Amino acid sequence: MGERSLLTRALWFLFVGxxxxxxxxxxxxxxxITVxxxxxSVKLINLVPTALTLKTPQSTVDPESARSQHNLLVRAAYFVFVxxxxxxxxxxxxxxxxxxxIGLPIAIWMLHRLPFVLSLYRYDG
Structure with missing residues (x-):
């Protein structure tokens, strides 16, 4: 599915997101909380930008962005402790x-970065 229009995303946020x-x-x-x-849980957190404003991740994997992800062990340790x-x-x-x-733009910015805060996962949406 292609990128949704700004109007569609705004209406989604107002009525559902x-x-x-x-x-x-x-x-x-x-x-x-459970292992x-x-x-x-992680999959659901990674869906937050989509649930909030129908923001979809990029459909193609950019090799450059894949290299910019933190090492899995670093991400796991960060997740456990922080x-x-x-x-x-x-x-x-x-x-x-x-x-x-007034706080809405800050909220959208914060929620789109939630996957990174959870596990240092760079969401390329």
Whole structure:
């Protein structure tokens, strides 16, 4: 599917994204508490930009961006010691910003960066 229009994405945010995103973030965080459901949790967090504004990741993998990802062991250590709790705080602060007109641009910026805050994953959307 091609890139959606700005109007479509704005309408999605107004009618769905603003309430779906906090729900998705908190369900993902709860799933992430268990080791068994952690992969599902990470997948859900990586869907946050799409749930918020229908932002889709690039369909082709750019070799340059793949090289710019942090080493998997570094990302795993970061997730265990920092990412799991920081992403929860980050996402919920962003959700609070999202309910105000003034804070909305900050909230969108923060939520689009949530995959990076969780696990240092560079989302190429």
């Amino acid at each position: 603003w309430w779906l995103t906090p729900l998705l973030v908190n369900v993902a965080w709860l799933l992430g 068994v459901l952690l992969p599902i 990412g799991w709790w920081l992403s929860f705080i980050w996402a919920n602060v962003a959700n609070l910003f999202a309910v105000t007109v």
